[in-house]
Amino acid sequence: MNVLITGASAGFGKALAEKLVAKGHCVIGCARRLEKLEAMANELGELFLPVQMDVSDTASLPKIIADLPANFAQIDVLVNNAGLALGTEPAQNAKFDDWMQMVDTNVKGLMALTHAILPTMVQRNSGYIINVGSIAGSWPYYGGNVYGATKAFVKQFSLNLRADLLGTQVRVTNLEPGNVAGTEFSNVRYHGDDEKAAKVYDGFKTMSGEDIGDILLWLIESPTHINVNRLEVMPVAQTYNGLTIAKD
Structure with missing residues (x-):
């Protein structure tokens, strides 16, 4: 099958691309950093197509999809993985x-x-959209403000897609990871402060990009008559925070 992955140059996306190619699937790896994608293509071979894409440049996306080469033109699975958090300041700051x-x-x-x-998935009556959300879309935390709000959108959008696709064989899943190390997520969030980013993962065993790649691969290769609506995953060391109180 052909799988298009955004944010494919690092983290979850890179791990998934490698696993898919190893299983014989074709991957359209999309990201802003073409040099990283080309390095992956050199390693992964002809089953991996590097495509420079900035998803925030929404006007460019239809043409990029229309210009895919014929052997990659049919997209069987879309993994909307590109995303970022910026800052942990309270909303007022x-x-x-x-x-x-x-x-x-x-x-x-x-x-x-x-x-x-x-x-085109609906026309073929076949396809799968996997949106990479976050536990931040369900559970608020200090400094999560707009990042959490964007992931709440992803969750609700995924559920509403499921409602709209009733009667088709197109599947939709919202994958909602918790704390994950070994990606560039916190480095981006802290605007390149690698030391501060590393401290996020100190003192406990968390999940890795490889772990999330394995989960994504399992979803993609799951039976086509089964739809996982939402999948929330955390490391064992992480759980729900209690409600906090500011005391006088």
Whole structure:
């Protein structure tokens, strides 16, 4: 099958691409950093097609999809993995530009790419959309403000897609990971402060990008008559926070 992955140059996306190619699937690896994708193509071979894509540039996405070579033109699985968090400041101190960049990528980009690909899946009566959400879409935390709101959108959008696709064989899943190390997520969130990012994962065993890649692969290869609506995963060391109280 042909699988299009956004955010394929690192983290979950890179791990998934490698696993899919190893199983004989074709991967359209999309990301902003073409040099990283080309390095992956050199390693993975002809089953991996590197495509430079910035999902926040929504106007460019339909043409990129239309220009895919014939052997990659049919997209059987879309993995909307590109996304980011920026900052952990409380809302009153957050940078508005950071808020807008998260909305442009996590919400608008995901919407635009889904809109460009979904109609052909419905016409074929076959396909699978996997949106990579977050536990932040369900569980608020200090500094999560707009990032959590974007992932709440992804969750609800995924559920509403399921409702709209009733009567078709097109599947939709929202994968909602908790704490994951070994990706660039926290480095981006802390604007390149690698030392601060590393401290997020100190003192406990968390999940890895490889773990999430394995889960994504399992979803993709699951029986086509089964739909996993939502899948929330956390490391054992992480769980729900209690409700907090500010005392006088």
